[in-house]
Every structure is written in C-alpha cells, then in structure tokens.
Amino acid sequence: MLTAGGLFAVLCFGIVVPGQALEEKNAEEAPVSGDSSQCLACHEALHPGIVEGWRKSRHARRTPAQALEESELARRISSEDIPEELMNNAVGCAECHTMRPEAHADTFEHAGFDVHIVVSPDDCETCHRTxxxxxxxxxxxxxxxxxxxxxxxxxxxxxxxxxxxxxxxxxxxxxxxxxxxxxxxxxxxxxxxxxxxxxxxxxxxxxxxxxxxxxxxxxxxxxxxxxxxxxxxxxxxxxxxxxxIEEARSPSTCRECHEGPDVPAYKIYMNSKHGGIYSSGHKDWDFSAVPWTVGEDFRSPTCATCHASLLTTPDGTVVAERTHAMKERLPWRIFGLIYAHPQPVNPDTSIIVNEQGIHLPTTLDGDFAMEYLIDEKEQAARTETMQSVCRSCHGDNWVDGHWARFENTIRQTNAQTLAATRLISEAWKEGYNRGPEQGESPFDEHGERIWSGLWLFSANHVRFASAMAGGGDYGVFADGRYHMTDRYLELHDWLETQRKLSETAEAK
Ligand code: HEC
Ligand code: HEC
Ligand code: HEC
Ligand code: HEC
Ligand code: HEC
Ligand code: HEC
Ligand code: HEC
Ligand code: HEC
Known part of the structure; x- marks a missing residue:
C-alpha cells in the first residue's frame, strides 16, 4: 500500500520500499530557526534525552508549510492561519517555549529569551486548533x-x-x-x-x-x-x-489513568477478544499512518480506534471522523455517579445539582437529572457514530445484538445499585451511618464503604466489560456480578447486625 507517508517518500526520495516508508520519513529534515539553534547549542549537552526525543519527532522533521501541503485526510495540523514566521522552520525549542510569552505566568528571562516551561494547549493551538x-x-x-x-x-x-x-x-x-x-x-x-x-x-x-x-x-x-x-x-x-500519534494510539497510553478498579477500561480491553488480537498482532500493524485504514493498518481496535481516530476504508471512504472530543461517540456515562446515565451536556460537571440537592447527575433513587444530561435524540446520534466504527469490522446483526445486551446491562446494574442504595438509605435514616441526610459524608463509614464499592467498583466492571468486551471475566467473577451480589449481602447483613445490636442495647 502507498500511505501518505510512503507517497511523500516517493516524491522526496524517488524510492519506495515496502515497510520502510517510516524510516525514509525519519530521514527528512527541516530547517531549524536561529533561535532554536541557540537553545540546542546548550541543551544538547544538558538534556540529551529531551533533544533526542524532539529530533525523532515530526516537529523536528516537518515545517507547518510542508504539513499544510498534505491532502485533507492525511493532514496532521489543523490551523489555517499559522503566523508566517513559523511556517518555514521545524517546530523547535524556541517555537514552543517562547510562544505567547505574555500569557504565561512562568515566563522568565533565559539566555536572552523570554522562555516559559509549561507549554500549554493554547500554545499548541497555534498549529492544532481543532x-x-x-x-x-x-x-x-x-x-x-x-x-x-x-x-x-x-x-x-x-x-x-x-x-x-x-x-x-x-x-x-x-x-x-x-x-x-x-x-x-x-x-x-x-x-x-x-x-x-x-x-x-x-x-x-x-x-x-x-x-x-x-x-x-x-x-x-x-x-x-x-x-x-x-x-x-x-x-x-x-x-x-x-x-x-503512535503513542496516543497505543492502549498502554490510556492505561496510566484508566486501569481501575473504579475505571477498569484497560484491563477489560486487554482481556477482550480485541485486546487478545492486539497483543498477538500489533507488532505488524502501522500505528503512524494518517488516515488509519481499517483492515490494512490494523485488524482489531485499540482505545483510540473506538474513541478518537479518523478511520477510512482501503478505498479512502471515511468510516469515522477524528475527534479529540471523546463524547461524540458516547451516548452513556457508564462510570456510575452513582447510576449509569446519559452523558452530561456540559463537561463541567460541578454545575450539576439533582433534585435532592446533591451534586450528582442521578438521584439516590436512580432518577436522571435530565436538565443537565443529553436527550434521547443526541444519544441516538452518538450511538450511531460509535456503531459506525464497529460496522467496519462487524455485521449489523452482531452490532445490534451486542448493543441490546449492553443497554440491558445498564438497566440491570442500575437496578442492583438501587437495591443497595435502599439499604444504605435505611441505615442513614436509622442512624447507623450518617450520610447526606445528616449533612455528612456518604463515604467515610463502614456501611457506606460496602455500598460505594458496589457501584464504584463492581457495577463499573460489569458495564465496562459489557460495553467493550461483550462480557467475560470482569463481568462476572473478577470484581463483576459476583461481587455486586456479595457486597449487597454484606451490606444487608451489616445493617441487620446493627439493628440487632441496638435492639439488645434497648432491651437492657
Ligand atoms: C547559554 C546556554 C543556554 C541557552 C542558549 C538556552 N538554555 Fe535553557 N537552560 C540552560 C541551563 C544551564 C538550564 C538549567 C538546567 C538545569 O538546571 O537543569 C536551562 C534550563 C531551561 C529550562 C528549564 C527550566 C527549569 O529548571 O525547569 C527550559 C524550559 C529551557 N532552559 C529552555 C530553553 C529554550 C527554549 C532555549 C532557547 C530559546 C534555551 N533554553 C536556551 C542553558 C541554556
Ligand atoms: C486522551 C488522549 C489525548 C490527549 C490528551 C490529546 N490527544 Fe491528540 N491524539 C490522541 C489520539 C488517540 C490521536 C490519534 C487520532 C487518530 O488516530 O486519528 C491523536 C492525534 C493527534 C494529532 C495528529 C492528528 C491530528 O489530529 O491532526 C495531533 C496534531 C494531536 N493529537 C494534537 C493534540 C493536542 C494539541 C492536544 C492537546 C490540546 C492533544 N492532542 C491531546 C489522543 C490525545
Ligand atoms: C511542540 C512543542 C515543544 C517543543 C518543540 C519543545 N518543547 Fe519542551 N516542552 C513542551 C511541553 C508541552 C513540555 C511539558 C510541560 C509540562 O506540561 O509540564 C515541555 C517541557 C520541557 C522542559 C521541562 C521538562 C522537565 O522534565 O524538566 C524542558 C527543559 C524543555 N521542555 C526543553 C525543551 C528543549 C531543549 C526543546 C528543543 C529540543 C524543547 N523543549 C522543544 C513542548 C515543547
Ligand atoms: C508551530 C506549529 C506547531 C506547534 C506550535 C505545535 N505543533 Fe504539533 N505539529 C506541527 C507540525 C508541522 C507537525 C507535523 C505534521 C506532518 O508531519 O504532516 C505536527 C505534528 C504533531 C503531531 C502528530 C505527530 C505524529 O506522530 O503524527 C502531534 C501529536 C502534535 N503535533 C502535537 C503537538 C502538541 C501537543 C503541541 C503543543 C505542545 C504542538 N504539537 C505544537 C506543528 C506544530
Ligand atoms: C493523565 C490521565 C489520563 C490519560 C492518560 C487518559 N485519560 Fe481519559 N480520563 C482521565 C480522567 C481524569 C477522566 C475523567 C474526567 C472527569 O470525569 O472529570 C477521563 C475521562 C475519559 C473519558 C470519558 C469521556 C470524556 O468526555 O472525557 C474517555 C472516553 C476517556 N477518558 C478516554 C481516554 C482514552 C481513549 C485515553 C488514551 C488515548 C485516555 N482517556 C487517556 C484521565 C486520563
Ligand atoms: C489513575 C487515575 C485516577 C486517579 C488517581 C483518580 N481518578 Fe478519578 N477518574 C479517573 C478517570 C479515568 C475517570 C473517568 C472514568 C470514566 O468516565 O469512565 C475519573 C472520574 C472521576 C469522577 C467523576 C467526575 C465527574 O463528574 O465526571 C470522580 C468524582 C472521581 N474520579 C473521583 C476521584 C477521587 C476522589 C480520586 C482520589 C481519591 C480520584 N478520582 C483519583 C481517573 C483517576
Ligand atoms: C471496541 C471498541 C472499544 C474499544 C477498543 C475501547 N472502548 Fe471504551 N467504550 C466503548 C463503548 C461502546 C463504550 C460505551 C459507550 C458509552 O458509554 O456510551 C465505551 C466506554 C468507555 C468509557 C466510559 C465513558 C463514560 O463516560 O463512562 C471510557 C472511559 C472508555 N471507554 C475508555 C476506553 C479505554 C481507555 C480503552 C482502551 C484501554 C477503550 N475504552 C477501548 C468502546 C470501546
Ligand atoms: C478493526 C476491526 C474491528 C472493529 C472496529 C471492532 N471490532 Fe469487534 N472484533 C474484531 C475481531 C477481529 C474480533 C474477533 C472475532 C472472532 O472471534 O473471530 C472481534 C470481536 C468482538 C467481540 C467478541 C465477541 C465474542 O463473542 O467473542 C465483541 C463483543 C466485539 N468485537 C464488539 C465490537 C464493538 C461493540 C465494536 C465497536 C464499538 C467493535 N467490536 C469494533 C474486530 C473489530
């Protein structure tokens, strides 16, 4: 196949060796600005790790002007109005670390430059607006x-x-x-x-x-x-x-923050059929191609594939647009707070207050605070976007069957969470633990811990396993349904014990 990278290699070097397009690309060089050359002169010796990392990056090898020449699907920069003085040099130390000096509270006088240490998303925006x-x-x-x-x-x-x-x-x-x-x-x-x-x-x-x-x-x-x-x-x-981009497409990148047990996406992914295929086959896949061609560049999805990537078929038809707004493919918030619920409209969830006056998107009785959540129409549109990714490798029937089970699991786990919440609410009413009704924390006592483990750990395992693996170990015995029922029983027996103890105390 001739990737965009391969095509560029043909234009620049007049050769194309299958499987070596990337190495050819590594040989590209872009002019380095005078300012960045000065940074390099000192930092080469001071921080060889930083400098070598940068040298291997596309920032060191491509100028914004070259990047803009790529076809729309192969393009890796999205701003159209990049300042002229940045257009024809590599993106070097000075380009990023002296950008917008007046905007950064950490700008300091350094070797004749106004340098800031924390290069921010607003700096990247100069070239990557979308x-x-x-x-x-x-x-x-x-x-x-x-x-x-x-x-x-x-x-x-x-x-x-x-x-x-x-x-x-x-x-x-x-x-x-x-x-x-x-x-x-x-x-x-x-x-x-x-x-x-x-x-x-x-x-x-x-x-x-x-x-x-x-x-x-x-x-x-x-x-x-x-x-x-x-x-x-x-x-x-x-x-x-x-x-x-290779790193961002690897599931181990997301693993750092999404392993669990409250947010068990990574381990469930690795344990799924998709993860199994990834483990045995990914060394032969192309993680740098843009766009990312389903079937040709990879044969099983990673986190990025389902949640973010621009995907095309081998004939160049777009399967899904790239997005850095993950919600575009998510109809549900399956991370229970405390129940799974439609995604919030606003990513600032601190504004949400349910009708019980609690800062949660669901009430303790399982009603959704719909005023803050997306409606069914929006959910349907997002479901369609996610399913279009699945349909590039699975038939309609497979996808429909999978989705019906997944939405059933949302209802089932919410019902189990409700049953447990009834128990802890009784405990609060009867004074064995003190929670929101007494103006106190619902997380800091024994009964409350059993209850929160049920929804925060077990129910989340079950739902993530359902969504991303169609079930399996993490849906059942590996902190799944077995543990939901276990925790219910534990909470139940704890509450009964409290009641018996207090009856005995009263009888005395
Ligand atoms: C004359 C040599 C010299 C030049 C030129 C130079 N630096 Fe430095 N820079 C240093 C030294 C020395 C340090 C301190 C290193 C340390 O303490 O580890 C440093 C530290 C830094 C730090 C880290 C500050 C901190 O401690 O967290 C940044 C960021 C930085 N330089 C960026 C740049 C950039 C960008 C340029 C070019 C615009 C540049 N430097 C040019 C020598 C230089
Ligand atoms: C949560 C992880 C994550 C974060 C944080 C993230 N990205 Fe990405 N990024 C990705 C993934 C995944 C891809 C691969 C998309 C694809 O395969 O099409 C990507 C691709 C890219 C690309 C290459 C293709 C393109 O979109 O043009 C650029 C540039 C990029 N990201 C810039 C940024 C910038 C700028 C930020 C900060 C505002 C950022 N990313 C933050 C995950 C992330
Ligand atoms: C594409 C933009 C970009 C380029 C190019 C770039 N940096 Fe950075 N640099 C960053 C970002 C982002 C950080 C991380 C800041 C943070 O979030 O803490 C960083 C961090 C640093 C730090 C502090 C990190 C630490 O571990 O102490 C130093 C020093 C530094 N850069 C030096 C350099 C030098 C030298 C070059 C040129 C070889 C360079 N940077 C090129 C964006 C850039
Ligand atoms: C001055 C413009 C400019 C700035 C500022 C800039 N980039 Fe880039 N970025 C580029 C260019 C040019 C490329 C290479 C595009 C190509 O190869 O076609 C690129 C490519 C990328 C890629 C894709 C790399 C790959 O392997 O495909 C990522 C990711 C990325 N940039 C992230 C960032 C982040 C994060 C920041 C801020 C810390 C940043 N960029 C700042 C111009 C910029
Ligand atoms: C540095 C930690 C970190 C990394 C790395 C990270 N995430 Fe996240 N992610 C978070 C946090 C924290 C939240 C929850 C934010 C909240 O609820 O307020 C989150 C939320 C999400 C969500 C929920 C929807 C949304 O709108 O944000 C998705 C989907 C997601 N991440 C996917 C990914 C993917 C895919 C990757 C890897 C490409 C990734 N994350 C990498 C920390 C991270
Ligand atoms: C290892 C990374 C990580 C750590 C550490 C972490 N979280 Fe999170 N947190 C996440 C991720 C990822 C999500 C999003 C999960 C999802 O949407 O599936 C999240 C989401 C949340 C949310 C939902 C916020 C909202 O309204 O969207 C809350 C509340 C939360 N975490 C509380 C905490 C608390 C409290 C701590 C510390 C005791 C903590 N987290 C530590 C990764 C982390
Ligand atoms: C086969 C496609 C697929 C893969 C691969 C995949 N996911 Fe998911 N993910 C889904 C689906 C489907 C959902 C449920 C849809 C929904 O919540 O609306 C989901 C939900 C999520 C959520 C919950 C969002 C929320 O707000 O509650 C997070 C976080 C997440 N995935 C992260 C990841 C991470 C991290 C990886 C890789 C380790 C990954 N996903 C791999 C399809 C996938
Ligand atoms: C890049 C191709 C690809 C994409 C995209 C993809 N899958 Fe898969 N999926 C596979 C392959 C290959 C298998 C293994 C089939 C087999 O067992 O022979 C698989 C297996 C599965 C399984 C395991 C079923 C079982 O009984 O073992 C489930 C569930 C699944 N996919 C759901 C999804 C969902 C849901 C999506 C979209 C959110 C999706 N897949 C997207 C390639 C893909």
Missing part, C-alpha cells in the same frame, strides 16, 4: 474542577486521603487534604492547578538563572489548570518531546 478546541469539550479537560468544585466529591477525596482520628463517641473522622498528597493521588490523573510562587536562583555552568518555582508541578493530569489559564495537558497522551 484538537485544542475539541479537547476542551472533554470531561478530561475539566477533570480538576470536576473534583475540586464539587462538595460531594471533596468528601470522597477526604475520606480517601485524610488522616483518621477516633472521636470520643467511637466514630472515626477523616481530616485534612494535604496538598502534596492530593497532587500525587487524585490529581495525578485529574490534573493539578499550577501557580508560580516565586523564583529561585540556579547556578549552572552557563551562569546563574532565576527560574520560576511552580506549585503543583510537575504534573501531566488530563485537566491540569495551566499558567495561562488553559485546561489540560496534551502530554497526557502525547508525551514530550516526541509528541507522537
């Missing part, structure tokens, strides 16, 4: 505020990170959310909020620099709040300084 704008529509981009600005989720944070203290009445209270702990626990994935707290003088072989001290850094969380106010870090999936 990706930047779509990404901001993701829950991922809002992951910091979605935790930080939701009082209920803050109670979860404290009950996980806090230091327990036994009170005189025998109850346990968790206190404090130490910022460094928060940064490497929840915010490791969700993203921290960066701020500059000062500068410190660093003595080097090249003289003394005043470098900014950045609180909340390092961090590459999906919703990091940056020093120019933008949200997210593109490096969550395209690590510096290679910024590669």
């Amino acid at each position: 990706e930047r704008q779509q990404y901001s529509e993701n829950l991922m981009a809002h992951a910091y505020g979605n935790l930080e600005n939701n009082p209920l989720y803050q109670q979860l944070v404290i009950s996980v990170n806090g230091i327990p203290e036994r009170k005189e009445d025998g109850r346990v209270e968790f206190s404090g959310n130490d910022p460094q702990t928060y940064a490497e626990s929840c915010l490791y994935c969700h993203g921290t909020k960066l701020s500059v707290s000062g500068t410190k003088a660093r003595e080097t072989d090249y003289g003394t620099f005043d470098v900014p001290v950045i609180d909340g850094w390092p961090n590459q969380g999906s919703g990091r709040v940056n020093l120019d106010g933008s949200l997210g870090s593109c490096t969550a999936c395209h690590t510096r300084h290679k910024f590669s």
Whole structure:
C-alpha cells in the first residue's frame, strides 16, 4: 500500500520500499530557526534525552508549510492561519517555549529569551486548533474542577486521603487534604492547578538563572489548570518531546489513568477478544499512518480506534471522523455517579445539582437529572457514530445484538445499585451511618464503604466489560456480578447486625 507517508517518500526520495516508508520519513529534515539553534547549542549537552526525543519527532522533521501541503485526510495540523514566521522552520525549542510569552505566568528571562516551561494547549493551538478546541469539550479537560468544585466529591477525596482520628463517641473522622498528597493521588490523573510562587536562583555552568518555582508541578493530569489559564495537558497522551500519534494510539497510553478498579477500561480491553488480537498482532500493524485504514493498518481496535481516530476504508471512504472530543461517540456515562446515565451536556460537571440537592447527575433513587444530561435524540446520534466504527469490522446483526445486551446491562446494574442504595438509605435514616441526610459524608463509614464499592467498583466492571468486551471475566467473577451480589449481602447483613445490636442495647 502507498500511505501518505510512503507517497511523500516517493516524491522526496524517488524510492519506495515496502515497510520502510517510516524510516525514509525519519530521514527528512527541516530547517531549524536561529533561535532554536541557540537553545540546542546548550541543551544538547544538558538534556540529551529531551533533544533526542524532539529530533525523532515530526516537529523536528516537518515545517507547518510542508504539513499544510498534505491532502485533507492525511493532514496532521489543523490551523489555517499559522503566523508566517513559523511556517518555514521545524517546530523547535524556541517555537514552543517562547510562544505567547505574555500569557504565561512562568515566563522568565533565559539566555536572552523570554522562555516559559509549561507549554500549554493554547500554545499548541497555534498549529492544532481543532484538537485544542475539541479537547476542551472533554470531561478530561475539566477533570480538576470536576473534583475540586464539587462538595460531594471533596468528601470522597477526604475520606480517601485524610488522616483518621477516633472521636470520643467511637466514630472515626477523616481530616485534612494535604496538598502534596492530593497532587500525587487524585490529581495525578485529574490534573493539578499550577501557580508560580516565586523564583529561585540556579547556578549552572552557563551562569546563574532565576527560574520560576511552580506549585503543583510537575504534573501531566488530563485537566491540569495551566499558567495561562488553559485546561489540560496534551502530554497526557502525547508525551514530550516526541509528541507522537503512535503513542496516543497505543492502549498502554490510556492505561496510566484508566486501569481501575473504579475505571477498569484497560484491563477489560486487554482481556477482550480485541485486546487478545492486539497483543498477538500489533507488532505488524502501522500505528503512524494518517488516515488509519481499517483492515490494512490494523485488524482489531485499540482505545483510540473506538474513541478518537479518523478511520477510512482501503478505498479512502471515511468510516469515522477524528475527534479529540471523546463524547461524540458516547451516548452513556457508564462510570456510575452513582447510576449509569446519559452523558452530561456540559463537561463541567460541578454545575450539576439533582433534585435532592446533591451534586450528582442521578438521584439516590436512580432518577436522571435530565436538565443537565443529553436527550434521547443526541444519544441516538452518538450511538450511531460509535456503531459506525464497529460496522467496519462487524455485521449489523452482531452490532445490534451486542448493543441490546449492553443497554440491558445498564438497566440491570442500575437496578442492583438501587437495591443497595435502599439499604444504605435505611441505615442513614436509622442512624447507623450518617450520610447526606445528616449533612455528612456518604463515604467515610463502614456501611457506606460496602455500598460505594458496589457501584464504584463492581457495577463499573460489569458495564465496562459489557460495553467493550461483550462480557467475560470482569463481568462476572473478577470484581463483576459476583461481587455486586456479595457486597449487597454484606451490606444487608451489616445493617441487620446493627439493628440487632441496638435492639439488645434497648432491651437492657
Ligand atoms: C547559554 C546556554 C543556554 C541557552 C542558549 C538556552 N538554555 Fe535553557 N537552560 C540552560 C541551563 C544551564 C538550564 C538549567 C538546567 C538545569 O538546571 O537543569 C536551562 C534550563 C531551561 C529550562 C528549564 C527550566 C527549569 O529548571 O525547569 C527550559 C524550559 C529551557 N532552559 C529552555 C530553553 C529554550 C527554549 C532555549 C532557547 C530559546 C534555551 N533554553 C536556551 C542553558 C541554556
Ligand atoms: C486522551 C488522549 C489525548 C490527549 C490528551 C490529546 N490527544 Fe491528540 N491524539 C490522541 C489520539 C488517540 C490521536 C490519534 C487520532 C487518530 O488516530 O486519528 C491523536 C492525534 C493527534 C494529532 C495528529 C492528528 C491530528 O489530529 O491532526 C495531533 C496534531 C494531536 N493529537 C494534537 C493534540 C493536542 C494539541 C492536544 C492537546 C490540546 C492533544 N492532542 C491531546 C489522543 C490525545
Ligand atoms: C511542540 C512543542 C515543544 C517543543 C518543540 C519543545 N518543547 Fe519542551 N516542552 C513542551 C511541553 C508541552 C513540555 C511539558 C510541560 C509540562 O506540561 O509540564 C515541555 C517541557 C520541557 C522542559 C521541562 C521538562 C522537565 O522534565 O524538566 C524542558 C527543559 C524543555 N521542555 C526543553 C525543551 C528543549 C531543549 C526543546 C528543543 C529540543 C524543547 N523543549 C522543544 C513542548 C515543547
Ligand atoms: C508551530 C506549529 C506547531 C506547534 C506550535 C505545535 N505543533 Fe504539533 N505539529 C506541527 C507540525 C508541522 C507537525 C507535523 C505534521 C506532518 O508531519 O504532516 C505536527 C505534528 C504533531 C503531531 C502528530 C505527530 C505524529 O506522530 O503524527 C502531534 C501529536 C502534535 N503535533 C502535537 C503537538 C502538541 C501537543 C503541541 C503543543 C505542545 C504542538 N504539537 C505544537 C506543528 C506544530
Ligand atoms: C489513575 C487515575 C485516577 C486517579 C488517581 C483518580 N481518578 Fe478519578 N477518574 C479517573 C478517570 C479515568 C475517570 C473517568 C472514568 C470514566 O468516565 O469512565 C475519573 C472520574 C472521576 C469522577 C467523576 C467526575 C465527574 O463528574 O465526571 C470522580 C468524582 C472521581 N474520579 C473521583 C476521584 C477521587 C476522589 C480520586 C482520589 C481519591 C480520584 N478520582 C483519583 C481517573 C483517576
Ligand atoms: C493523565 C490521565 C489520563 C490519560 C492518560 C487518559 N485519560 Fe481519559 N480520563 C482521565 C480522567 C481524569 C477522566 C475523567 C474526567 C472527569 O470525569 O472529570 C477521563 C475521562 C475519559 C473519558 C470519558 C469521556 C470524556 O468526555 O472525557 C474517555 C472516553 C476517556 N477518558 C478516554 C481516554 C482514552 C481513549 C485515553 C488514551 C488515548 C485516555 N482517556 C487517556 C484521565 C486520563
Ligand atoms: C471496541 C471498541 C472499544 C474499544 C477498543 C475501547 N472502548 Fe471504551 N467504550 C466503548 C463503548 C461502546 C463504550 C460505551 C459507550 C458509552 O458509554 O456510551 C465505551 C466506554 C468507555 C468509557 C466510559 C465513558 C463514560 O463516560 O463512562 C471510557 C472511559 C472508555 N471507554 C475508555 C476506553 C479505554 C481507555 C480503552 C482502551 C484501554 C477503550 N475504552 C477501548 C468502546 C470501546
Ligand atoms: C478493526 C476491526 C474491528 C472493529 C472496529 C471492532 N471490532 Fe469487534 N472484533 C474484531 C475481531 C477481529 C474480533 C474477533 C472475532 C472472532 O472471534 O473471530 C472481534 C470481536 C468482538 C467481540 C467478541 C465477541 C465474542 O463473542 O467473542 C465483541 C463483543 C466485539 N468485537 C464488539 C465490537 C464493538 C461493540 C465494536 C465497536 C464499538 C467493535 N467490536 C469494533 C474486530 C473489530
């Protein structure tokens, strides 16, 4: 096959060796700007890891002007109005690290340049506008505020990170959310909020620099709040300084944050037929081709295939458009909060308050807070988009059969969650645990922990297994249905025991 890369190799080098298109491409070179050459002169010796990563990237080998010459489907940049002075050089150290200096709180005077350390999505936007704008529509981009600005989720944070203290009445209270702990626990994935707290003088072989001290850094969380106010870090999936598409298409990239047990996508994927085929075959697949041709470049989907990639058939027909807004293919939020529900309209979920006054998209009785969620028409459109991906390898009947089971599983697991929630609500009413009705955290006592494990771990396993694998181990005995029923029974017996104990106490 002649890929876009291969075609370019033919034009530039007049040769095409099957399977070597990529190596040919690695040999390309683009002129490096005078500014970036100065950075390289020092940083080559200081940070060979950074410089070599960059040299192997497409940024080092292609100019924006060359990139714009590609056909629309093969194009890897999306901004049409790239400033003239950036057009004809490689995208080097200075191009990124001196971009928009006035916008970044960490800009510092460095070797005669105004350099900032944290290159942000708004810098990338200069050349990748579509990706930047779509990404901001993701829950991922809002992951910091979605935790930080939701009082209920803050109670979860404290009950996980806090230091327990036994009170005189025998109850346990968790206190404090130490910022460094928060940064490497929840915010490791969700993203921290960066701020500059000062500068410190660093003595080097090249003289003394005043470098900014950045609180909340390092961090590459999906919703990091940056020093120019933008949200997210593109490096969550395209690590510096290679910024590669191959890496983003590999399931191990998503694994870092999506392994579970609350968010078990990766292990369920690896355990699925798709994951099995990926494991045995991916070494022969082409992870760099743009567009990505189903059947030819790969024969089983990765996370990217189903959720993000631009896919075509071998004759060039588009199967699915590329999107950095993952929601475009998601009708449901299968990550229960506390029930699976239609996707939120707004990726800032901290604005959601259900009719019980709780900051959740579903009530404790399982009703959806529809005012904040997408309607059936939008769900149908997104289902169609996701299914069009499946249909490039599966027949209609297969897809319909799979989907019917999946939506049934949403109803079944929601019903099981409701049964357990009735038990914990009784416990709250009768005072054996104290929850929202008493204005207290629903996560910090024993009965509550059994209850939250049921929906946060087991129900999520069952639904993810259903959606992405059609069932299997993680839907049943590997923290699946067996554990949902187990946890129900445990909660039930715990509550009965509490009642008996209090009857005995009253009788005395
Ligand atoms: C005269 C040599 C020199 C030149 C030219 C130079 N740097 Fe540096 N840079 C350094 C040294 C030395 C450090 C400190 C390294 C350390 O402490 O690890 C540094 C640190 C940095 C840091 C990291 C700051 C931190 O500690 O987190 C960045 C980012 C950076 N340089 C970018 C650039 C860019 C972009 C250019 C070109 C516009 C550039 N540098 C040009 C020598 C240089
Ligand atoms: C959650 C993971 C993830 C994050 C975060 C992410 N990307 Fe991507 N990116 C991908 C995937 C997956 C692909 C491959 C798409 C395909 O196969 O068509 C990709 C492809 C790309 C490409 C190459 C093709 C194209 O779209 O032109 C560019 C450029 C890109 N991303 C830029 C960005 C920028 C800029 C950001 C930050 C605003 C970003 N990405 C954040 C996952 C991510
Ligand atoms: C495409 C844009 C881009 C280019 C080109 C680029 N960088 Fe970066 N650089 C980034 C991003 C993004 C980060 C990560 C910042 C963060 O999110 O923490 C980064 C981080 C850094 C850091 C701090 C990382 C650490 O581990 O301390 C240094 C130093 C640095 N870059 C130097 C360089 C040098 C030297 C070059 C040229 C060889 C270069 N960069 C080219 C975007 C770029
Ligand atoms: C000055 C313009 C410019 C800026 C700024 C820029 N890029 Fe790029 N980007 C390019 C060009 C040019 C290419 C190569 C396109 C090609 O090969 O056709 C590219 C390619 C990419 C690719 C695809 C690589 C692949 O393996 O296919 C990714 C991913 C990417 N950039 C991410 C980023 C991220 C993230 C940032 C910000 C940290 C960024 N870029 C900043 C111009 C830019
Ligand atoms: C390993 C990465 C990771 C860590 C660590 C992590 N999360 Fe998450 N979190 C995720 C992912 C991934 C999702 C999205 C799951 C999905 O939609 O399937 C998520 C979603 C959430 C949501 C839903 C937010 C919303 O409204 O959209 C809450 C609440 C949450 N996490 C709480 C926490 C708390 C509290 C902690 C720390 C105690 C934490 N998370 C730690 C990865 C992580
Ligand atoms: C650095 C951590 C991180 C990485 C890497 C990451 N994610 Fe996420 N992802 C999150 C967090 C955190 C959330 C939940 C945000 C929330 O609910 O507020 C999330 C949510 C999602 C969602 C829910 C829908 C939405 O609108 O965001 C999807 C789908 C998703 N991620 C897919 C992916 C894929 C595919 C990859 C790999 C290409 C990936 N993620 C890589 C952290 C990450
Ligand atoms: C065969 C296609 C396919 C593959 C491969 C796949 N997914 Fe999914 N994913 C789905 C479907 C279908 C859903 C359920 C649709 C929905 O929630 O509306 C889903 C749901 C999700 C969700 C839940 C979104 C939410 O808001 O609750 C996340 C997160 C996610 N996938 C991440 C991943 C990650 C990470 C990988 C790779 C390890 C992956 N997926 C692999 C098809 C796939
Ligand atoms: C790139 C091709 C490709 C895409 C896209 C794809 N699949 Fe598959 N899928 C396969 C192959 C190949 C198998 C293995 C079939 C076999 O067992 O012979 C498979 C197996 C499965 C299985 C396992 C069934 C079983 O009984 O073992 C399920 C479930 C499944 N796919 C669902 C989906 C869904 C849902 C989508 C879309 C969201 C999808 N697939 C997209 C190629 C694909």
